[in-house]
Amino acid sequence: MKSDIFKIANKKFESRLIVGTGKYKNMKECAKAIKISGAEIVTVAVRRVNILDKSKPILMDYIDPKKIMYLPNTAGCFTSKDALRTLRLAREIGGWKIVKLEVLGDKKNLFPDMIETLKSTEVLTKEGFKVMVYCNDDPLMCKRLENSGASAIMPLAAPIGSGLGIQNKTNIKILRYQTKVPLIIDAGIGQASDAVEAMEIGCDAVLINTAIAKAKNPFQMAEAMKYAVISGRKSFLSGRIAPNLQGSPSTTKKGII
Amino acid sequence: MNKKNKIKIVVNGKLLTVNIKFSLKNLIEKLKTPINKVAIELNEEIIDKKKLNKIFLKNKDKIEIVHFIGGG
Numbered sequence: 001m002k003s004d005i006f007k008i009a010n011k012k013f014e015s016r017l018i019v020g021t022g023k024y025k026n027m028k029e030c031a032k033a034i035k036i037s038g039a040e041i042v043t044v045a046v047r048r049v050n051i052l053d054k055s056k057p058i059l060m061d062y063i064d065p066k067k068i069m070y071l072p073n074t075a076g077c078f079t080s081k082d083a084l085r086t087l088r089l090a091r092e093i094g095g096w097k098i099v100k101l102e103v104l105g106d107k108k109n110l111f112p113d114m115i116e117t118l119k120s121t122e123v124l125t126k127e128g129f130k131v132m133v134y135c136n137d138d139p140l141m142c143k144r145l146e147n148s149g150a151s152a153i154m155p156l157a158a159p160i161g162s163g164l165g166i167q168n169k170t171n172i173k174i175l176r177y178q179t180k181v182p183l184i185i186d187a188g189i190g191q192a193s194d195a196v197e198a199m200e201i202g203c204d205a206v207l208i209n210t211a212i213a214k215a216k217n218p219f220q221m222a223e224a225m226k227y228a229v230i231s232g233r234k235s236f237l238s239g240r241i242a243p244n245l246q247g248s249p250s251t252t253k254k255g256i257i
Numbered sequence: 258m259n260k261k262n263k264i265k266i267v268v269n270g271k272l273l274t275v276n277i278k279f280s281l282k283n284l285i286e287k288l289k290t291p292i293n294k295v296a297i298e299l300n301e302e303i304i305d306k307k308k309l310n311k312i313f314l315k316n317k318d319k320i321e322i323v324h325f326i327g328g329g
Binding site: 020021022023024027030043044045046047048049050051052054058059060070072073075085088089090092093094160161187207209210 | 291325
């Protein structure tokens with residue numbers, strides 16, 4: 001069978017599941033869930049080092065950035081200025097150029113501020129970043145992001161952490177049709193079937209954090225998501241049968257008694 | 258203690274008192290920060306980690322030391 005490689009900014013990946021590293025009980029649990037999920041890319045946030053308590057565990061001690069690609073994000077940023085500052089710092093930590101931009105606009109629903117997001121994408125692209133952009137599912141704004149040099153378009157399925165699944169399938173389908181760079185569902189996945197649905201629409205990957213981290217059994221859910229993404233992808237590639245309102249018997253009438 | 262020989266700096270929001278002629282490298286060593294896992298800002302400007310020993314801190318300098326943590 002032809003291999004099905006997922007590419008972002010010319011980097012190749014086999015797994016189409018990107019996993020967030022937030023909200024886990026502890027880093028050990030996070031590392032184990034990531035391993036089970038088979039993810040090759042994980043999102044990470046930039047925060048102050050605790051200068052008073054050196055005993056606090058460090059993410060890099062649990063998840064080796066040489067083995068799993070860190071995708072620095074701008075979680076918690078509400079302005080372009082903060083997002084740019086965060087990603088420039090992330091790059092300085094160790095040369096990270098592929099980043100996830102997320103500029104939030106509303107503290108309650110966490111919808112992205114698309115004006116600030118677009119501005120930031122333009123600046124970051126000029127600075128040589130490969131920007132994967134968390135965005136709304138509006139085809140016009142997504143097109144503008146793509147035209148500004150975004151390396152991946154990452155529309156939300158539903159609000160971050162809501163677990164509501166894909167709310168606007170039509171928009172995601174339109175996005176699939178128009179988007180030339182990788183299209184990744186980011187935020188709002190709740191269960192495995194949501195991930196399957198995203199992949200069956202033809203999305204290139206999905207990004208999941210809360211649905212795994214906050215599941216009663218995060219390890220089992222990590223596994224479920226792994227297979228959901230594989231399953232949805234294969235289903236998409238296989239060319240489904242046309243939906244038909246009439247029945248069509250699975251067994252031939254020939255030889256019926 | 259002679260206060261003239263001391264300066265006050267703010268590191269990650271915490272007030273610290275250090276000697277004059279204290280470099281960023283001295284600070285990183287004092288805090289036992291793993292340098293290859295962090296980025297450093299001095300008064301909102303990113304610092305090249307190779308030049309830490311050449312940068313001496315001044316009174317009221319604001320330093321941010323950041324690293325990666327779990328996030329979605």
